[in-house]
Amino acid sequence: MSARRSFQRAGEVARRAALIDATKYLIAEGGPEAATVRAIAARAGVTPGLIRHYFSTKEDLVAATHESLMTGLTEAAAARLDELPDDPIARLRGFIAASVSPPVTGPRAMALWAAAMQLVPRDAAMRRVHAATYLAFRERLEGLISDALRAAGRPVDSATIRAHAIAGNALIDGLWIEAAALPDHFFNIDLPALALSAFSRLLDLPLEE
Amino acid sequence: MSARRSFQRAGEVARRAALIDATKYLIAEGGPEAATVRAIAARAGVTPGLIRHYFSTKEDLVAATHESLMTGLTEAAAARLDELPDDPIARLRGFIAASVSPPVTGPRAMALWAAAMQLVPRDAAMRRVHAATYLAFRERLEGLISDALRAAGRPVDSATIRAHAIAGNALIDGLWIEAAALPDHFFNIDLPALALSAFSRLLDLPLEE
DNA sequence: GCCAAAGTTATGCAAACGTATAACAAGAGG
DNA sequence: CCTCTTGTTATACGTTTGCATAACTTTGGC
Numbered sequence A, B: 001m002s003a004r005r006s007f008q009r010a011g012e013v014a015r016r017a018a019l020i021d022a023t024k025y026l027i028a029e030g031g032p033e034a035a036t037v038r039a040i041a042a043r044a045g046v047t048p049g050l051i052r053h054y055f056s057t058k059e060d061l062v063a064a065t066h067e068s069l070m071t072g073l074t075e076a077a078a079a080r081l082d083e084l085p086d087d088p089i090a091r092l093r094g095f096i097a098a099s100v101s102p103p104v105t106g107p108r109a110m111a112l113w114a115a116a117m118q119l120v121p122r123d124a125a126m127r128r129v130h131a132a133t134y135l136a137f138r139e140r141l142e143g144l145i146s147d148a149l150r151a152a153g154r155p156v157d158s159a160t161i162r163a164h165a166i167a168g169n170a171l172i173d174g175l176w177i178e179a180a181a182l183p184d185h186f187f188n189i190d191l192p193a194l195a196l197s198a199f200s201r202l203l204d205l206p207l208e209e
Numbered sequence C: 001g002c003c004a005a006a007g008t009t010a011t012g013c014a015a016a017c018g019t020a021t022a023a024c025a026a027g028a029g030g
Numbered sequence D: 001c002c003t004c005t006t007g008t009t010a011t012a013c014g015t016t017t018g019c020a021t022a023a024c025t026t027t028g029g030c
Helices: A012-030 A037-044 A049-054 A058-083 A088-099 A107-119 A124-151 A158-181 A191-203 B012-030 B037-044 B049-054 B058-081 B088-099 B107-119 B124-151 B158-181 B191-203
Strands: none
Touching: A012 A037, A012 A049, A012 A058, A012 A107, A037 A049, A049 A058, A058 A088, A058 A107, A058 A124, A088 A124, A088 A158, A088 A191, A107 A124, A107 A158, A107 B107, A124 A158, A124 A191, A124 B158, A158 A191, A158 B124, A158 B158, A158 B191, A191 B158, A191 B191, B012 B037, B012 B049, B012 B058, B012 B107, B037 B049, B049 B058, B058 B088, B058 B107, B058 B124, B088 B124, B088 B158, B088 B191, B107 B124, B107 B158, B124 B158, B124 B191, B158 B191
């Protein structure tokens, strides 16, 4: 009786990805309290015990989920970079526009991000992941800004560039957060155009088409 | 033995307020998962059963808490505006600086804000409250920007001012969120100075001292 | 001063939580 | 075809959770 459930081995990368995806889905859909080990396992098509086999604790899984989300957002913004020409200004323009366009914008990413931010102030692992991913994005932006200014024959002072990257990063973050939180109010606003216009004045460097 | 604990009747309004305050404190300090009925009751100086006497369910209490929080934040922000001097540029400068300074900055405010934001995408009531408070803040900023530009003898185009307010609001939000989330990376950065510098370029209007 | 109403406490319970441990079975190596 | 490894399931434990219920105690009205 009670035949043991049959299964297939999926390998570490696939299983970790499945568990992280399930966690993302559940948090986005029902908040962190909906992402119980049992619900995550059920959605990933495995039994709860397997979570412990790949993540030493649930906190680990949540931290890995946040890392996946943040790197995913950064990659989404940078994905089109390779398709762009070598022109540094066009590259900066594409990066900014992609950062405030779908799929980065969208209530799903927002809910996940907000859930993670709530843990950052008091969970050391989450803080570490967040610091690393935040800085990765900012340094990417900083490099693009530096290249663009240099190409425009502008002096490149590292402290100034750093300040530009911090402010620019904050501008991007604020824009996509607010747009995702209130889609109704931003539906008819051209967010990329607004972001590029603001960046142009921020850097005193024309970025609009 | 085990003498029953003595108590005083406090009335509905006082008890409800005490329970809501306790919930706020606990969520700010330890996140929603720290706000258990037992912890809330302990902090409010009552026993857990009393919560059920004033709120039919814990969800009721949490909803009442968020409503209290949001309206409180709006009132606090509005109150600050009246303390600023008459000079439009000084008013704008003071508003920006205050928006990226304590107590707005700080992990406590961040945790509360993140807890609320996380509910916005899937809770209609929260979305309504958030929209109202966000727009109230943005319109204040828009008015201050408009006054400052007018005082500087600059043309005031309403569409442009609106875009400036959206971008400025995003910049402020992004800055205080990131500073609150990663205090270690921002503790030696003069956030008000950075914000004012960025705003100066954004508006092409000198705001620094 | 007593009585009824209601505010408050005390106790208990069923369910769900994260985690630990052991049994099993699938798939690769020989 | 067999065997060993380990990915995976199954079961269980202790804790904590939200909630229900009954007992008690304060307070205001008569």
